[in-house]
Amino acid sequence: MSALLEVEDLVVTFGGRSAAVRGASFRVEKGETHCLVGESGCGKSVTALSIMNLLARGGQRSAKRMSFAGTDLLSLSDREMARLRGNRISMIFQEPMTSLNPAFTVGSQMAEVLTRHKGGTRAAALERSVELMGRVGITAPEMRLGQFPHQLSGGLRQRVMIAMALMCDPQLLVADEPTTALDVTVQAQILRLLATLKRELGLAILLITHDLGIVARVADRVSVMYAGEVVERAPTAELFRSPQHPYTRGLLSCVPVPGRVQRDRPLGSIPGVVPAIGPGFAGCAFRSRCSQADATCEHEIPRRQAGGTHDYLCRLAPQVSEPQPA
């Protein structure tokens, strides 16, 4: 069976300079939560935007394959893509204040999504808005219809964005750092909501985040991005149990884990910074920060298998995970 979203060898460049995404490949299956994880500048947001065909001016995307439910996204015209966007694929962003229009009420912005894509009356669209706001846990939804975005708290705004994204029953929700601007308590509530929606509506979610805690708790599968490449792909439990790429291993050691803290011991950290990657760059982009790099890392790196659907981009042979100290 083919995946819901398939991306193969995605390359995104801005104005012909260095590439922001350099050959990213991943698949999102129906009804699964797939996390793209990486640090700032690794290309995860640009990947999401290029799927939506929302790249900033000057952004060029190309790929061997980019298909959604059997439709080739690369061959769609702007008008055809606009028909898909907000309809069968929806997207929510980090800062809900900047993605809602401050000049219109919540109700009119929500209703427009439905009337534009599916037609029908405004009254019916408002009714659907109230139903969905109730579904995403917004109290007193009728009252919210007449409110403006600035009258809502950050958590409520993000719920409105999610409700709006669900107006047309999408099959895929692309969520770019949806909880990064929120307090931890609100973050937990929003993530629970996304998990519930996924389960009850059979929604697939492509979740972009830098937070490994979020990845561990909500993802079914993970793609780790570094410097524009997907360096490791695995089912979530597998990735945390037996990470293979030195970057993934380093990243996991950087996260302080409550209850397992040793205050006088330093945290693990990754030395150095992400290198500038110009045209003609070859080999592993992590080699300048990797303790196991050697001369072969300057040449093309094979994608190695570490089990059924677990692969990674490194010359090193897979290692069997040593049991974690409790």
Place this chain on the structure above:
Amino acid sequence: MTSAIEVRNLRCEFRVNGGWFAAEKRVIAVDDVTFRVPAGSVLGIVGESGCGKSTLARLILGLLKPTAGTVLVDGKRLFDLDRKARARLIQPVFQDPFASLNPRHRIKDIVALPLTAQGTFSRAEIERRVAQILERVGLSAAMGERMPAQLSGGQRQRAAIARALVLEPRIVICDEPTSALDVSVQAQILNLLADLRRDLGLTYLFISHNLAVVEHVASEVAVMYLGRIVERNETDALFRAPGHPYTQALLQSVLTPEPGRGVPDIGLGDAMPDPSNIPPGCRFNPRCRIAVERCRTVAPSPMARPPQGMVECHLA
């Protein structure tokens, strides 16, 4: 022994315009806060946005005048000191290294500014001290010649730390020092701050919304909610046995990288705290899942909690 920081009954109110026709509102950002930080220790302050933690930092730095109460830094009242003496005693490191460094100055001039402002150091002495502190925070001499825009986020935060330490203060107020950074860089900066504290005998007030980070760096933790410290204790005790329902909810909402555990239901509800409209009784009662009638009418007073802490809850 004098405490590095001692805060007594500190209160800070703001008056905010309610809009064109609305009445003026009174926002109580810090409400009767009392605590001490022993020299050489780290007090972590946690809480959600709007709980008053950054206002508290500004009060302790002397950047804001309290409505009532006192702040003693190293046993001295801040308002009795002039700016130069204050700068030699206590220094801040802020969240956003992009906003806190002047974009039109070279890094070494930014780091030298606290020394220059004192007016008592020779040019050679300034150069020597700047070179020394840049090296100490892990920046090369070449970095000193650059402009802030030419540095990465982590390097800029190192420069901000160098600027804070160049006058050799005893106390550093870190307000969300790693929140704008990637995890791998965050770990580098936390390790650097820990080394500096040990080597230079510094005292930190460490403000963060990230409980995992606070647990890693702090010896004692205070939890703020709507302007008050609702629980305070030694770090291990607080994390092992949180007394206040709000502390419990905060701890539950930390998502540790442990797959398969799902996202916990912390049951806090939607009643977001509003410092211009503090509820009667216990200020946490609208969001509390175990609140009883007394919580809605009577404000709890601080009760001792072993080994060294306090909690403000009728039911703890």
